[in-house]
Amino acid sequence: MVKLQVNGKDRSWDGDPDLPLLWYLRDEAGLTGTKFGCGQALCGACTVHVDGTAVRSCITAMSAVDGSKVVTIEGLHPTGDHPVQKAWRELNVPQCGFCQAGQIMQAAALLAGQGNPSDDDIRSGMSGNICRCGCYQRIAAAVRVAATGT
Amino acid sequence: MNAIIPARRAPARIENVSRRFILKGAAATGALVLGTSIGLPKGALAAYNTGAGGMPHGVVTDPKVFVSIAPSGEVTIIAHRSEMGTGVRTSLPMIVADEMEADWSRVRIAQAPGDEVKYGNQDTDGSRSTRHYLIPMRQVGAAARAMLVAAAAKRWNVPADQVSASNHECVHAASGRRLGYGDLAQDAAAQPVPAMDTLRLKDPKDFRYMGKGKISITDLRPITVGTAVYGADVRLPDMKYAVIARPPVTGGKLVSFDPKDALAVPGVEKVMEVQGWPWPSKFQPLGGVAVVARNTGAAIKGRDALKIVWDDGANAKYDSDSYRAELEASTRGSGKVVRNDGDAEAALKSADKVIVGEYYLPHFAHVSMEPPVATARFADGKLEVWAPVQSPGGTRDDLAKTFNIPVENVTVNVTLLGGGFGRKSKCDFAIEAALLSKALNAPVRVQWTREDDIHHDFLHTVSSERIEAGLDKNGKVVAWRHRSAAPTIFSTFEAGAKNAAGFELGMNFVDMPFDIPNVRCENPDAAAHTRIGWFRSVSNIPHGFAQQSMVGEIAAALGRDPKDVLLELIGPARIVPYSPSVEKPWNYGEPVDSYPIDAGRLRHVVEVLADKGEWNRKLPKGHGLGIAVTRSFVSYVGMLVEVAVDDQGKWTVPRVDACIDCGTYVNPERISSQLEGAVIMGLSLAKYGEITFKNGRVQQNNYDNYQVLRIDESPPVTNVHVIPASADTPPSGVGEPGVPPVAPALCNAIFAATGKRIRRLPLGQTLAT
16 A cells, blocks of 8 residues: 655555556546656656655656655645746746646756756756747746746 | 628639548549638728638638627637647637727636537638638627627617727717626627628727737646646546557558456456558548556556557558658659749750759657547447547547447537647547447547557658759859659548649649749659658648758859848749649638738848848857748748857757748737747757658657757747738738748758758757768
């Protein structure tokens, strides 16, 4: 039995311990904000926080999050107004929007670890997250806005 | 329903072809669907025609179909096109709201299901939405406003022309009386829908929202908090989760399978065959073996454990290396003549100098971030589907046909699309979900993995382009012979189709706008060995790459400024007539009177780019500038790319300037975002875009070996210059046309930086030495 906390709520899983966290969140827990993009930790669409660290939930087995605190896009901020979320809206970052939950979770973790990243830090810190629509210029600008307010 | 469908007038000269109405036999006979023009109200400020009426089910402008008002004053506006990132789900309702004087903060947007009799055409592709619906949506809004005004006038017992509508209320200026839209809702709904020719559209100077770029997309907040609903986010009670193993070679078939190990995986409930259709069969599923489970992860794990024997069929030998040689050999020989002005053969023979460029572009996969996915519930002879489809009406028709049930028994609910790029114009994944739901008598979601998406895409074609340009002794281009060989999209509809369809020829090939007296275009045969489909910008990508690279090659041969040579080839500002030698001229389905090939606008884009993009700026060592411009989807788009190449040949792009003239526009902020994205997509395909086949199988699997651009390799600066246009300049495409000029501008820049001419994509991270 895997016990974990998701967005502050205690949960348990007694199915396949190898099941990727992504599918537990999406199909079993009904938290569909976290997206499936590649299944191989190549695109970052499934990024969530496990004990404060950004991880790719598509390759993270349920057994690996036993006793952990998981935060998804739905739980990032009680009213959805994390500075990163606000910056994303201020700069109209999304096009199709599908990758943005993963982008936002990645950016929030980046800023939590590094309050005022340089442009190069942002570009390298966000390089695991693909956006096929090509919103990169705005993503970089939004991370900067979230970090510095400008 | 008082659907008002504008009367069809005389067919426009130019033919149209919808993405889904390619009929069997059409390729052989050349019979295409005729485009017609839609009528406009008298006195409309924007007096232009479009090809909207020629699309399946045409246009509906009944305000009762698109607008409803609650007693609270909340206005609900229907979005009938699919949202895949262009912003259309916001832009079209915004037009209605502006024209009806609704306060945007009190507008709710509702997504229409697939129902083209009710809503008109819903094929969200070809950059048609704003182009075809700007005026109809204004008509809807103006009619709704007129009905509100009439209701208020009746209530006050005053003539309607003394009542005005402004910001969600009607006003009688003489008495100072006002009534909100909510108060008038019921009475307004009882008013007759005014005739289109009595409508008065707003003066553009009074627009609140249109053209301002101040309205964010309606889904912005849901996207940032994780509540936006995409294809895989619909959850039904007792839903099953399925993935499918499909034949690895196009046209292959299932021979046998052993489900034992798959069934042993925890959570797997069933393993079963899925019906497939022979290739080609338009958008019907490939068939295979489904693994059904309690969650998607279990289904994927189960599928990994399957043992399957396939019969690979006729395409088992498809090999990209040998196919490339075949294509290149064919463009070195002659082909079907599709344009012939003057005598290009003789002019090439007598030319002072002939420059030859052979260009090769491989297959591309769409890889939208959301892989194909659909949920279906088939019960009691009725089918309901939830899916991210670009073509909800076509999906509904195809589902009805597949199951031989009336379309009225099929409901297609359109979710947000996590990217589309043409892939989701094909509804095979929705049919798969429906097949499984019917067989299992339960709701089913079919999820494609990224590997499925790359292995079983409807790929962008692969092409060999060869251009020979003949120059006279003064350096003037007097002959142009372009041969293009590429498997056609028609091959997905009709077995054995080997020549380009009219809509492929009309994408920067036979419509090539240069001012050259002797022009010959040839289309050698090219057989398809996999499913070919529309990919954002379609044939403009290879054709534009060859054409705009050749401009750079000519400039280099003459030792002249490439921008000057480009302008000289475009020639003086004028309307370029379609060559009379072209049998079936295609103009993106649009009438040429509204959407001519305008050399002046093409020139202007080049001039704006050269100015705003600082064409003459000083560059550091190893840097170069390249420029390219194409008219596609009846818009004019150019790119000016700065490249930096280091000593090892590693290249980066520090800055891109993009310029578009798309006529009058609704949301310039989303135009910028589309162009920013097109730069990334264009650089992605230039750097990495290549799907290859070996033994009939796609060799790439996921984002590791089919790479797309990441943020750390994207240009730090992309400037977008949107050319302003008056309200009576017909709106043209935005979503598609940004991509084609990117790769040739990049390669022209690389030439400027290094003297190396790139004729084959992709480049990779480092230039070959």
